[in-house]
Amino acid sequence: MQRPEGLYCPPGDFYIDPWRPVQRAVITHAHADHARAGHGHYLAAAPAEGVLRARLGGITLQTLAYGERIVHHGVTVSLHPAGHVLGSAQVRLEHAGKVWVASGDYKVAPDPTCAAFEPVRCDVFITESTFGLPVYRWPDDRVIFGEINAWWQANAQAGRASVLSCYSFGKAQRLLAGVDASIGPVVVHGAVEPLNQAYRAAGVALPATHAVQEMDKVGLQRALVLAPPAASAGVWGRRFGDASHAFASGWMQLRGARRRGGYDRGFVLSDHADWPGLMGAIRATGAQRVIVTHGSVAVMVRYLGGLGLQAQAFETEYGDERAGQEDAA
Ligand SMILES: [Zn+2]
Ligand SMILES: [Zn+2]
Numbered sequence: 001m002q003r004p005e006g007l008y009c010p011p012g013d014f015y016i017d018p019w020r021p022v023q024r025a026v027i028t029h030a031h032a033d034h035a036r037a038g039h040g041h042y043l044a045a046a047p048a049e050g051v052l053r054a055r056l057g058g059i060t061l062q063t064l065a066y067g068e069r070i071v072h073h074g075v076t077v078s079l080h081p082a083g084h085v086l087g088s089a090q091v092r093l094e095h096a097g098k099v100w101v102a103s104g105d106y107k108v109a110p111d112p113t114c115a116a117f118e119p120v121r122c123d124v125f126i127t128e129s130t131f132g133l134p135v136y137r138w139p140d141d142r143v144i145f146g147e148i149n150a151w152w153q154a155n156a157q158a159g160r161a162s163v164l165s166c167y168s169f170g171k172a173q174r175l176l177a178g179v180d181a182s183i184g185p186v187v188v189h190g191a192v193e194p195l196n197q198a199y200r201a202a203g204v205a206l207p208a209t210h211a212v213q214e215m216d217k218v219g220l221q222r223a224l225v226l227a228p229p230a231a232s233a234g235v236w237g238r239r240f241g242d243a244s245h246a247f248a249s250g251w252m253q254l255r256g257a258r259r260r261g262g263y264d265r266g267f268v269l270s271d272h273a274d275w276p277g278l279m280g281a282i283r284a285t286g287a288q289r290v291i292v293t294h295g296s297v298a299v300m301v302r303y304l305g306g307l308g309l310q311a312q313a314f315e316t317e318y319g320d321e322r323a324g325q326e327d328a329a
Contacts, residue, residue, distance in 0.1 A: 002314055007102060007126070011095050012075035014043075016102050019317040026077065028104025029088035030055050031169060033318045045079045047115070048087025050198035051169065066115060082106040083117030084271050085170035086199055092120050101285060102126040107270065108277040109141060112177045113170075113204050117273075119284030126314065127282055129295030130272040131250055138250070138274045144267055145178045151246065151265055156184045156222040161243035165229040165263070168192045170271050172226045173199045173206060175248060181207035184222035187215060189231050212239065233262070250274070282309075294318040 002008070006018030014024035021038035028034055030044075030051040037056055044052055046063040053059070064070065066089070069078045079089035084105040091102045101122040108117045148164070155162040166172050168191040176186065176196065188196065188209045196206055215223065220240065231237060232245065247263045250270025258266035273281060282290055282304070289310040292300045297313045304311035 007314070007316070009075060009093055009095075009100075012073050012077070012093065014072070016091050017104065017318070026079075026091050027052065028082065028091060028102065029085055031085065031105065034104060043077070045081075045087050045089040047202055048089070050201050051086055051195060054194045054198045055169075066118075080120050081115035081118045083108060083111060083114060086114045086173070086202060086204065088114060090118075090120055092122065098123050100124045100126070101287075103128055103281075105130065105272055106281065107273045108281055109138060109270075109273075111174055111271075113173045113199060113206075117281065119281060121286050123287060124289045124291065125282060125285040125287035126291040126293060127278065127300075128272065129278065129292050129297055129300045131270065131274055132278055132292070132296035132300040134275045136250065136253060136270075136274040137276060138253075138270060139268055141178065141269070144269050145180075148175070148178075148246075148248070148267055149180045149183060151244070152179065152183050152224050155244045159221040161220050161223050161225055161240040163225045163227065163232050163237060163240055163243045163245050164267075165232045165245070165247045166226055166249070168228050169195045171248060171269070172196070173204065174269070174271065175226060176206045176209065177204070179207075179224060184224060185210055185215065185219050187212050187220070187223045187225045189225075189227035189236065191228055191231065192226055229261070 005015055005020040005022050007016040014026055015022045016026045017028050017034040018025050023040040025039040025042050027042055027044040030048055042059050042061045044063055046065050049063050064079050066081055069076050076094040078092045082088040082090045082104050084107055093100045099122040101120050105128050106117050152162045166175055172192045186209050196209055244264045246265035247261055248267040248269040251257045252266030253268045290304050291312055291314050293314045293316045301311045301313050
């Protein structure tokens with residue numbers, strides 16, 4: 001299954017989220033480290049079509065509804081919700097009586113902007129492990145959104161913009177859907193808006209968003225501003241003057257991460273499963289063999305081995321999300 005181009009299915013002769021150009025690619029979701037340009041043929045879940053096209057343009061794309069099955073070279077292929085971002089899917093492969101499931105990135109916490117994670121029974125489960133350490137335990141989303149709203153409200157009253165750094169695809173839309181937009185106007189960076197449009201076109205309700213040029217000074221002082229970390233830290237972010245700066249990410253649970261990033265506030269909001277979420281998801285598959293990819297691979301492999309499972313690591317070239325690449329953490 002492991003080849004230099006990516007995760008490979010030998011009987012089906014296709015790859016899952018390959019990092020080098022291949023003829024046939026099954027794509028779990030449209031984050032840049034999973035959905036790369038240059039493949040001959042793409043297969044993805046139907047709700048991913050808009051976001052994939054927003055990022056990759058005119059690709060040759062075939063889509064499947066969640067749960068729909070197709071047979072390719074004797075391999076039954078279906079896609080099931082991963083709860084990570086709009087259109088994210090786990091890939092289920094059935095061949096010669098064996099079922100494999102490749103999770104892609106997933107989360108089990110509720111998210112109004114995408115279909116909820118669905119456990120799929122299998123013999124072999126390929127799981128991500130971005131936050132695969134026992135220290136990662138996410139607070140309830142309602143608590144986090146309460147904190148974000150209170151921070152925004154206090155800043156608006158003090159006449160300060162609230163600049164909230166986040167990844168432009170997935171996290172930004174989840175924030176938009178979760179905040180109390182009656183507090184003030186919402187401004188988004190130019191990298192965020194095309195994805196908002198793809199979400200709206202897919203039927204996800206998001207509040208009105210504005211480009212920074214549309215706003216006067218008074219409006220900006222009450223605004224919530226969503227932008228990728230590099231933009232808010234650079235020239236683009238300086239126009240907000242005496243703003244309060246925050247970052248929404250699972251990494252904010254690490255002590256020191258907020259301070260090192262130079263943020264006034266950190267909100268622990270992740271689009272990946274935390275440790276209990278990973279363990280619950282792995283258990284729910286019933287798989288006896290678990291293959292661990294990008295993240296805390298060694299720790300997870302050791303822990304799962306201790307539970308009596310057959311566990312192993314897979315090397316991948318998915319992004320080191322800690323390095324601030326755009327894959328949503
Ligand atoms: Zn990833
Ligand atoms: Zn992702």
